Amino acid sequence: MSIRVGIVGISGFGGGEAMRLVASHPSFELIYAAGEGSAGSRLVDRFPGVPAKLADLVIEKWDPATLPKLDVLFASLPTGASAEALARVPKDVKIVDIGGDHRYVEGWAYGLADIWPTQIAGQTRVANPGCFPAAALNALAPLLANKLIEPGNIVIDAKTGISGAGRGGADSRFGYAESNENLAPYGLLKHVHMPEMAKTIERLSGGSAAGLVFTPHLVPMTRGVLATIYCRGRATTDQCLDAARRFYAGRAFVRVTDKPPQTKWATGSNLAFVSYAADPERNLVIAMGVVDNLGKGAAGQAVQNANLICGLPETAGLDGVPVWP
Amino acid sequence: MSIRVGIVGISGFGGGEAMRLVASHPSFELIYAAGEGSAGSRLVDRFPGVPAKLADLVIEKWDPATLPKLDVLFASLPTGASAEALARVPKDVKIVDIGGDHRYVEGWAYGLADIWPTQIAGQTRVANPGCFPAAALNALAPLLANKLIEPGNIVIDAKTGISGAGRGGADSRFGYAESNENLAPYGLLKHVHMPEMAKTIERLSGGSAAGLVFTPHLVPMTRGVLATIYCRGRATTDQCLDAARRFYAGRAFVRVTDKPPQTKWATGSNLAFVSYAADPERNLVIAMGVVDNLGKGAAGQAVQNANLICGLPETAGLDGVPVWP
Amino acid sequence: MSIRVGIVGISGFGGGEAMRLVASHPSFELIYAAGEGSAGSRLVDRFPGVPAKLADLVIEKWDPATLPKLDVLFASLPTGASAEALARVPKDVKIVDIGGDHRYVEGWAYGLADIWPTQIAGQTRVANPGCFPAAALNALAPLLANKLIEPGNIVIDAKTGISGAGRGGADSRFGYAESNENLAPYGLLKHVHMPEMAKTIERLSGGSAAGLVFTPHLVPMTRGVLATIYCRGRATTDQCLDAARRFYAGRAFVRVTDKPPQTKWATGSNLAFVSYAADPERNLVIAMGVVDNLGKGAAGQAVQNANLICGLPETAGLDGVPVWP
């Protein structure tokens, strides 16, 4: 029996990636798609390579009053747009919100699926982590859980491909000619992903206050996030790697490597790669985390969360091998 | 019951893509991998995102005398290297040669799978078409079969991403800094893909002699081939599109579009896109064909051919939606 | 004594490149800049690397009634916007229009500077060729002038970097994530550059009617245009090269090469590269032309034209060596 799935925000990159994953999912059937910029188009008009069975699905203008009967709704809307848009969705429709409005909001589970799968499993409303948190927190979690680093002194230097800036943007800064061959820091000391990272660090460290510096950078590539994280701690590299291997033992999507991870290792997949380099004499631990910002950083983790709340195998529809090169 | 699969040439891009597709295939089990540059490594050392079940498979040095019992072997070796390498493979191992040595060679079927599936189905040795032919011939076939163009007067202006140049290359011309932001024609009037295209055009046109100009270009992108083809003919655009829609009716992988196709539509998939623009008053038909050079242009078509010769559904393991963006 | 220069359209790529070249020009002094999107900003706010002497020049809102006293005005406005905008500029201000509105318009010289320098020298109104024509016509001119090809049967397959699409565009098609790793044909059988190419071919061939097929493609790179041109003719490769060497003897900016030219050879410069490959038995001549679409294809040729109409050495301010890699 298939699970009836809808996607709102199909015109954007996150919604498009959700469509791609749902289309290949063994238990999901996409029966509804809505999008601001593409309402009235058929799916094949926006995604020429969509499977024949989905080609003629007409993209709707979003209106919760006219939703068909759905089991799961993926929402991928701009920050600020999803709170209201989702409030009127019937209670019996499970929601995974890829957007940022419901993270650490009452009634919504924070969907860091590789770390808290059992806490997510029983929910009907899940707020997907942001792409930077997905990269950084998976790398930090084993260190925090094992008290190998100080939660109060963490510097996250993060780098994202340009799809992380979203599609809507008519902003020429994200135009090809201006973004190509350009590397740019932005949002210093005030990025919107800071609060969810700080809260999660506190939760992972058993309540200790987080002290966090976070600097994102735009990198001239389409997909991929790397977080290079500078921490204080006396552990060795091997102790960090061992802690991570134990922490993620039996988990499907987080890979612990002894080489510095590269963004291309994860492209198109729901994988996260974490690694560490430490110098105990200098009280230094460097943690590194890589994800595809549209995979584990958005739609991949969303499907994983949907699997959890629907009682499906966590890996259903997510076993694609990364695209390389 | 799973089909035992081997891959030789796993270090290269074509072999790597074959691995990616085999790993997700519902009926194939990868039990053997060989590669010049990576012998002795585990699969996970070369492909960090490989599924756990394949992680520890050790890459062998190629030696047909020590092959395990295989049902199908994919070969992706440099031009000139596969004729000898494959001669000693046992007769009961079916072979799909992604490399160029067996195209239009006695005893080998030419694996243009979307056009001649039934002729391929009964074979045990299939020579996969080159990436440029895959893009161009799928676009030309409906025109030639319906005599809408003159086979003796065809100009193919083809463009490929740089993975088309192969991986082995220590050639600094293919280094990032020199290839990036650079567009370069090469191999004018003498590219190695000319003969198979000429022979196929003759076959498709019922024996008429092909007259062919072929100019490949290297484009600064990783994947993708576009062939823009200038032909003589009196058909209208709609007549060309209709001919193509009839020609590919019921076929899974060739999509006929009324918009000029873009390489990104096919990325990571086995799809081919074809389109046409004609001006009958000027005796002009422009045909356009797009493939992913590692998908339909190499490993995707190879898996399709293997499905055909193994009696599997043609689409098995090939239903992935293109990666976008 | 310095020549007072103004630029209108400074916010766009063509205007920006004109600023770059004027800033280093030994005889030009930039005293006026106007731009839609950047009016009110200082030059340094838009171009952080501008020389200190120009940093505080305030970008104006365009108004011909408030122009300072200028000797030369460079205009780089969107198609359709310059005809009216320039009509009210005082007659004693020389104008080079980089935009498309005045090509083959009464009272304006067509500024194909490497071919007709003396016809341009005495003018006060020059219409700069488009980027595709700059690449194609420099390659075709020696063949047409020597009657080595038929003007009635020319196929131009052209490829441009994405800055050729202009900057204004809020169009997500030109966004990084969608343009990167994508190659796209567009404007088939109807591109706006067709008429000026046809007229110039007729002029170069002594009045014979041009028969022209033109297909532009967007290539994922910032700068560069390559035109690969398929012609009918019985000349050998050497005869074509010799004709071109004679045609451009003593000219500074067109380089005749016996290797297929690559776009990166020209990046950042006013150079054009031309080459040829012919097969007389097949009645085939392939001509290739490369320019930087913002150099010889826009601002470089504009400065060359300004040099000509100001009586300066043609190469003044244009001796920069291409940036490589």
Place this chain on the structure above:
Amino acid sequence: MSIRVGIVGISGFGGGEAMRLVASHPSFELIYAAGEGSAGSRLVDRFPGVPAKLADLVIEKWDPATLPKLDVLFASLPTGASAEALARVPKDVKIVDIGGDHRYVEGWAYGLADIWPTQIAGQTRVANPGCFPAAALNALAPLLANKLIEPGNIVIDAKTGISGAGRGGADSRFGYAESNENLAPYGLLKHVHMPEMAKTIERLSGGSAAGLVFTPHLVPMTRGVLATIYCRGRATTDQCLDAARRFYAGRAFVRVTDKPPQTKWATGSNLAFVSYAADPERNLVIAMGVVDNLGKGAAGQAVQNANLICGLPETAGLDGVPVWP
């Protein structure tokens, strides 16, 4: 009177950029070029856009015994190769070593030209800083000189375009297909640029011991270095900016900006951009430095150093405006 210049290592990216700058320099005349990979070629064979006056210069095999009479030699050789190669150059030939072998070596000035021009001016042997130090040290210098940060606690997260890995490499890691769309940390805790940065930090801070963490990353772009530097200090953003503006007052090439600097601002130029963001309550100063790794990070600074030791204006031949976009 022109200054006779030679370049050894012309086949590499640093040597090529030195050629580009020397070719446009008002006082330099390139009379000698040597290179391992291109000996016997004419300059135009390697650099198709070279000025006509230099086209036929034949690249020599390096041999100090057969040097023509030179005033200045630029050396751009792989690490480990220049110490011996340069030992036999006559004493009266001034040398700027772009390579890494002579940094903080007896008898060689460390050529951080924007900071210590007068100490460099009287020398005949100058060791050019590495590209990462060029980016980082220009940003750190004003903070260290004004004691606004602790020299013992500096974290440099640096990112470089792939030309920074050099050209020689036959390494497929730097091939286009593998580097494109990939972001990779490397050399953790042990990069070769660490010692010169530590020594310079100590020198700038009046002898205090440097404590330095340095993590370089390869970014999929050709040129550009950004250093994002995390420091301890109680200064405000404005205090940092003011200190930098005073420090670089009257200096030509270092631009202090209040926006985070982007690598493309510097492309093709000898400029360095520095900026700062501080949070005194958290004891945090973030310094950012941008250079073109082949400009200020290699050949640009080398020409600046050559200007200094030849008694020329420091900006001679270096007034090119960055290429944008």
